[in-house]
Amino acid sequence: MKALVALILLIQLPIHKAVPAAPPGPLGCDDPESEEAAEVAVSYINAHSHHGYKFALNRIENIRVIPQGLNSDIIFLELDLLETTCHILSPTPLENCTVRSFAEHAVEGDCDVKLLRVDRKFAVLASKCHSHADSSEDILQVCPDCPLLASLNNTEVLTTVTAALNAHNSKTADAYLSLLEIGRAKIQYHPAHIVYAEFAVAATNCSAEEAKDNVEACQLLPDDQSNFGFCTATMVTTQDKSQDLRADCQLYGHQPGVTYSQPGQDTSGLVPSVVQGFTNHNLRLSHNNPFASESSSSEFPTAVLSAKSVAKRAVAEVAQHDKVPRPVGFLPPPPPPCPGKVRHFKI
Structure with a gap:
């Protein structure tokens, strides 16, 4: 009898369905x-x-x-x-x-x-x-x-980068640096004419002194010895046409596994799409x-x-x-x- 009562009470309990x-x-x-x-x-x-x-x-x-x-x-x-x-x-x-x-x-x-x-x-x-x-x-x-971005193949930009790299290589006894690519550039026209450029470089297998005799023989270091770097250059031209060039380059040292792709670049280190004036x-x-x-x-x-x-x-x-x-x-x-x-x- 007790079992029957218990069963009835159990049936009467509210049933709660689990809601997923x-x-x-x-x-x-x-x-x-x-x-x-x-x-x-x-x-x-x-x-x-x-x-x-x-x-x-x-x-x-x-x-x-x-x-x-x-x-x-x-x-x-x-x-x-x-x-x-x-x-x-x-x-x-x-x-x-x-x-x-x-x-x-x-x-x-x-x-x-x-x-x-x-x-x-x-x-x-x-x-x-x-x-x-x-x-x-x-x-x-x-x-x-504010000066605006200039085309990476702008003549003034290329001139400034070349002059800055030559100036650096002429004053160092370390490895001769070669241009990889120009990263960005700006030109300011007033109150003075200022060309500013940033560019990536890499050490070659020549010293700066050796490059003076035969720069065409200088090659980038192989991947297991590569040494990349970065330079900034500023060329200020005053109203009397005098120029003041400032260049600063820094090498990063060899970075294992870091390589640089050079597909079809021109002599200024620019990839084809950049040469079009981007x-x-x-x-x-x-x-x-x-x-x-x-x-x-x-x-x-x-x-x-x-x-x-x-x-x-x-x-x-x-x-x-x-x-x-x-x-x-x-x-x-x-x-x-x-x-x-x-x-x-x-x-």
């Missing part, structure tokens, strides 16, 4: 996971750039996560970057590199990056970028007297993989599922979750905030 937890929402542009992915992406971009300067993250424009299976996702990032003062050959860590100010005629990079995340570890699969200097009109509105090295030269963009109609590499099949599965999963009973008053999470915060300035 809602699936994790999409990442916001300022979420820690998004910033971690962006850090990996920016490191990859700088490590695989062949010319110009290192770039720093300015803002995460968008992020899209596509599940691939257990503990695995494909992540698409849209990033806004800004040029720093560190050349790609510089050993200075990115966190110690100064982002160029807006008034210095800032250069912006726009990048699409595709990453694979497995067990919270990121690997970049593809990158696609382009970079451009801000418009002259925008700079002059803020700073009417004011900055374009990231597109180093990053132009169509797989980096989610809008690409191509399928993912065979190692992962195609974007179309993954999207269909994601839609099906969301539809299935929508059929799950929700607690009274349940509201779906708001869409994640994108784009993210601006870290430096917007151009």
